[in-house]
Amino acid sequence: MKIKLQSSILVKPAEPTPNQSLPLSELDMVSGNYFVPLIYIYKPSKDRSYTSIFDTFQMSLRKVLVPFYPLAGRLSFAGGGGNLQIDCNGKGVELTEAIADSAWDEVKETDYADLIPAVDAAADFPELPLLAVRITAFNGGGICLGVRMWHPAADGLSGSHFYAEWARIARGETLESHPFIDRKLYSAPAAAAPPPPPEFEKPPILIGDSGCEKEMKIPISKAFLRLSKPQIETLKKSANEKRGSCRGGFSRFESITAHIWRCTCKARGHKPHQKTRLTTSVDIRRRVDPPLPRTYFGNAVVDVAAVDCAGDLTSKPLSYAAGRIREAVSKVTPDYINTTVNFLKSVVGSSSAVDDSLVFTGNPNLTVTSWLSLELNGLDFGWGKEAYMAHVSENCDGDFVVMPDDEHNDDDDDEEKNRHRSVVVAVCLQEAHMEHFKKIFYQDIIQV
Incomplete structure (x- = not known):
């Protein structure tokens, strides 16, 4: 074109x-x-x-x-x-x-x-x-x-x-x-600079490497992978079959994200003892005290991270990875948010924020962002809703975005039905890993 x-x-x-x-x-x-x-x-x-x-x-x-x-x-x-x-x-x-x-x-x-x-x-x-x-x-x-x-x-x-x-x-x-x-609607209470939260500690690197510089230079491939409603239900059922002491069933996002984490470890060929970090964002508008209005205009999210060994993630049930994700998100309390903001106050300078090596999402790490609750779909400017919407993935290894699937969902305004819609996963991975990832992304759903 x-x-x-x-x-x-x-x-x-x-x-x-x-x-x-x-x-x-x-x-x-x-x-x-x-x-x-x-x-x-x-x-x-x-x-x-x-x-x-x-x-x-x-x-x-x-x-x-x-x-x-x-x-x-x-x-x-x-x-x-x-x-x-x-x-x-x-x-x-x-x-x-x-x-x-x-x-x-x-x-x-x-x-x-x-x-x-x-x-x-x-x-x-x-x-x-x-x-x-x-x-x-x-x-x-x-x-x-x-x-x-x-x-x-x-x-x-x-x-x-x-x-x-x-x-x-x-x-x-x-x-x-x-x-x-x-x-200024939200401001953390003043406190001495705390130690860095785990999300701002140096992430894992590949076994045998001394840094992440080499991984940053490897060519990236992009793809959009669709999950149908039955496939999502299969993942949720698998994640909830052996959830152990976790209270409440795992959500659609937790189940899909756990699946992405496991498939990424497999596609990258990690050794069993390879450490890998999954980062996701949590909206804090309703988690601070007092809460922020939903229409607060700015950034009101914090990142949380789960770290584990690839061998445990790939050999144990899907509920294990989903549980590790839930543990990370459950940390986001008012105290955790205040600690994070006060740490950032101590490191954010006039021209830069945090060293890129501290937030590196590439191999062996990844970031999964959910757009499932955002009202980004269905924009009608006066001539009908869009045929489809897409996030144009940038070149960043290990970057995943989960969003509703415009093309394969009914045009239905029923909120309850929309909770069970099919989704699209926007994927950015190194070229050498993409084809294997796409294969096992669907293959593993059948096997569960």
Whole structure:
């Protein structure tokens, strides 16, 4: 598929917005200096021209940037050399227009990267938009909405809140809920700098290696693997058959993540005594005291890690890996969150956060992120919901994202039914391991 860029403009808020500086929190600054890329593919509209659709995107974007005004700002250092902050100056969001020579239903997974806007994360702060949008018109009708949002500006829940309200305004409706912009809404009680939580200790490395530098340079492969409803139920049944003293059944996410962990160990060919770390993110909005509003706009997640030997993970029942994941998540209490934030205060500097070697997710480690509870799917801007949505995986070994499967789920708004929908697992692994991983990912489900 070939893409031809047509135009690029800056879309500014439709009304004056607060002119202020918004300091980034410690949780913002350790979320990763990258842009989260998504695409939404829409079928041809019977009653809307492309020009009408593009104008709707542009005008509704201007309106939604009024309540979500930090996204129209730019970055700077507080006081010229302190911590990072967002200057809420209304400079705007980058909107590009493009044309594709392929039809909407001819788009392949290898084309996804061409449908998202290009953003240079290393650009000078005053010129770097925090949100970039690309509208691509397909041959014969249909469009793609491609977006990139800077992660330190918003976590998954904040991002999904923005996209849902943008679609609502595009449909001519009023804002359902305003974002809580104040990043000072949560602040850990002051305390002496604690020792690093396990999540910020050096992760395991391959047996015989002295560091992770070699693994960082190995070529990466990407894939999207689908799990049907029956396959998910099979995994849940297997995880819950021998759960021992674990109270309550293992969830869909725990079961899928345990399966991913085991398959990754097998695909990478780990020795039985190889240590491996699985990291996942936990939303803290309801776990702090007092709780944060669900519409808190920023990063309100902490990472937790489970470490174990590959031999135990692959030889013991699926419930063993699921139990190790639950143990890690159960640590996220108000005290744990305060300890984590106070540790971050002691290490987050003016230009960097945590050493890359401390958060390395590659071989023998991995990170699994759940988007199952985010309202990222079903965005209707006025011409129907998307045909499908996808996360455009970046080149990061051991990075997995679990998300609802648009293409293979019924168009049903029933919340109870949606809890049992099929899912897509976006996978990033070293090229040498990908084919083996894909084989055992499905083979092991049959065997359980």
